[in-house]
Amino acid sequence: MTSFRLSGRRPFRRVVGAGATLALTLSACSSANERLLGVVDPDIINPADITNAASAIALGNGALDQFRRITGGNESTWLFGGLLADEWSTSSTFIQNDETDQRRIAENNSSVTGMLRTIYRTRTRANEALTSLRQLSPDSRTLMGELYLARGYAELQVASDFCNGIPMSNSGLSDPVDETPKTTQQVFQYAAASLDSAIAMANGTDATSVAVNRAARIARARTALALGAFTEAAPFVAGIPSTFAYRHSFSSVAGANILWSQPLSQRRYSVGDSVEGNSRDILVTNALPFASARDPRLPVTIPTSGAINGQDGQTYTRTTAMWGQFTTVDVAMGVDARMIEAEVALRAGNVTQWLAIHNALRAAPPKLHEIQPAAMPALVDPGTEAGRVSLHFREKAFWTFSRGQRLGDMRRLIKQYGRTQQQVFPQGVHYKGGNYGVDVNLPITQAEQNNTNFKGCTDRAP
Known part of the structure; x- marks a missing residue:
């Protein structure tokens, strides 16, 4: 064998021997790596792993974490619905945010696509967990009740925020079937059925069961309002304390509250107002003055x-310190129950009761996230039906700011109260150029057209 030298190196024949040793060493390292990398990831639950009650309960808890992602755990329609409405204005570099604020949403809007998928995944994962729990842990009634709450809340949110023609399926069940797209009213009916199941399942007397039951009753009453069944709504929330709250929590492990992260930390959203522009000289017709009202329920810093x-x-971004990095968010609150009762009273013509409910809350405000509002002066009856409706929804908007209700309420003002x-919706010149468009809901986005039953929004009507 011919050998040759490179400066300071051994002959080639010796290098070959070293290569064999190196190969053995690498083989040993590879084997060790395989042992290290072959460990079971405790965060992943495969279908074959669901064999006992503990694994079914773990699957249920994972589905509840997914539920958290459609409220404050991810950029959700709680933010984008408020951007399309009047709760937020865009201060973002993303065209997806700008076009939503401008009420001109493209069907390929990637942010809306992600939010829609997250809602669907909440529903799917709840179905998967419910199937396993029925088989393996049928006594876990409270957990099943909370999963029905998650499913019903997802259905309520998608119907509140999106256009007619919503694709639905029984995904997560044993035989998945894609159904024909549904109107928003049909999806509200889905939500009603899911929430009825939540109420029936979470019927215990322990604190968790009571909280889930109350949250489901509030969501069910909201569904009744959306369906126009006003007389059915109030009994669902009777007896729920004004101080009640069903919350989603956050931490350094679970992630930050997105209602803090996107608007205050990253400044992608600015608190909405009735005047826009850095010089505050662009009037936005119909928009509530969330920023400039100086309402104790929504403290806002307005830079000059x-x-x-x-x-x-x-x-110049208007910010609120209502939420901190790990502040819990109120998914369902006693104040929601009072707003439902007040609207039912107003619809029934009981102006005295309607006004009394509002003024009782203003006199003793419950805590809102990081904020304990000061007592507020009593409201005075505007004297007309139209004035009362406007005042009611204005009050509700401040109580429920950025909690996923404002867009649905604005749509109801058109569908149920005869407004245009x-x-x-916001009208006039948009401060980033052009005029506001005509969108009154979020579109089912282009990605859903892989579904052969879906041909696009049936219509974009409220």
Whole structure:
């Protein structure tokens, strides 16, 4: 064998021997790596692993974490619905945010696509967990009740925020079937059935059962309002304390509250107002003055210079300290119950009761996230039906700010109270250019067209 030398190296024949040793060493390392990398990931539950009660309960808890992602655990329609409505304005660099605020949402809007998928996944994962729990842990009634709550809440949210023609399926069940797209009213019926099951299952007397039951009753009453069944709504929330709250929590492990992260930390959202622009000289017709009202339920910092610029580097961002990084969010509250009772009273013509409910809350406000509002002066009857309706929904908007209800309520003002979109949604010049468009809901996005039953939104009507 011919050998040759490179400066300072051994002959080639010796290198070959070293290579064999190295190969053995690498083989041993590879074997060790396989042992290290072959460990079971405790965060992943495969279908074959669901063989006992403990695994079914773990699957249920995972589904509840998914539920958290459609409220404050991810950028959800709690934010984008408020952006399309009047709760938030865009201070983002993302065209997806800008076009939503401008009420001109493209069908390929990737942010809306992600939010819709998250809602669908909540429903699917709840179905999967419910199937396993029925088989393996049928006594876990409270957990099953909370999963029905998660499923019903997802259905309530998608019907509140999206257009007619919503694709639905029984995904997560043993024989998945894609159904024909549904109207929002049909999806509200789905939500009603899911929430009825939640109420029936979570019927214990322990604290968790009571909390789940109350949250499901509030969501069920909201569904009744959406369906126009006003007389059915109030009994669901009777007896729920005004101080009650069913919350989703956050931590350094579970992740930050997105209602803090996107608007306050990243400044991609600015608190909405009835005047826009850095000079505050662009009137936005119909928009509530969330920022400039100086309402104790929503403390807002309004900059007068570029000291608090948005993510876009241009917009003077109006911020609120209502939420901290790990502040819990109120998914369902006693104040929601009072708003439902007040609206039912108003619909029934009982102005005295309607006004009394509002003024009792204003006199003793419950805590809202990080904020304990100060007592507020009593409201005075506007004297007309139209004035009372406007006042009611204004009050509700401040009590429920950025909790996924405002867009649905604005749509109801059109469908149930006879107003036009020109009387309800933001109108006029948009501060980033052009005029506001005509969208009154979020579209089912282009990605869903892989579903052969879906041909696009049936219509974009409220």
